[in-house]
Amino acid sequence: MRTNKKNLHQQRRILEKRVKNLLALRSLGRPPGGQINFVRGALGLTARQLGSLMGVNHSAVIALEHRESKGAATVESLEKAARAMKCKLVYAVVPEDRYSSFEEILDERAMSLARKIADPVLHTMKLESQGVNEDDGLEDLKILAQSVKEKLDSRLWEMGANGHDKVPSRKKTKGKNK
DSSP: OOOHHHHHHHHHHHHHHHTTTTTTGGTTOOTTTOOOHHHHTTOOOOOOHHHHHHSOOOHHHHHHHHHHHOOOOOOOHHHHHHHHHHHOOEEEOOOOOOSSSSHHHHHHHHHHHHHHHHHHHHHHHHOOOOOOOHHHHHHHHHHHHHHHHTTTTTTGSOOOGGOOOOOOOOOOSSEEEE
């Protein structure tokens, strides 16, 4: 099934509006013991009391807090704990701190892809003494980047832009090479 790119542009505009107010929260990070432990403490609840409200024993609460602090808790279990404390889990994916929007992420990716596409041609032209001046070259790159972005070219996410494409695994290997 082909993706309707026009719908994706509209979806991104809606997403930008929804996420705008959440951007300030990204600098807060996670409390060292996790949100559930932090809120439970602020409300004066013991693990036993929260467990009772959740319908589990206190060791399940401690285990949940431990999993959350390690980034391994499920959204479902966090929601259950939040509801038991008369709270609501707010779950969002927002741009990293260095980006102000999803548009900015795409702009960076598009410019990197445009460079990757244009550099071999520009290099060949330079070798043949047919190089373009810097201003024209930059303008051409911007036009190409805009075109790539508008088309949502699939290569935006297939290339190795800025060396940040691989997401490091959270799993640690125990010194065994396979």
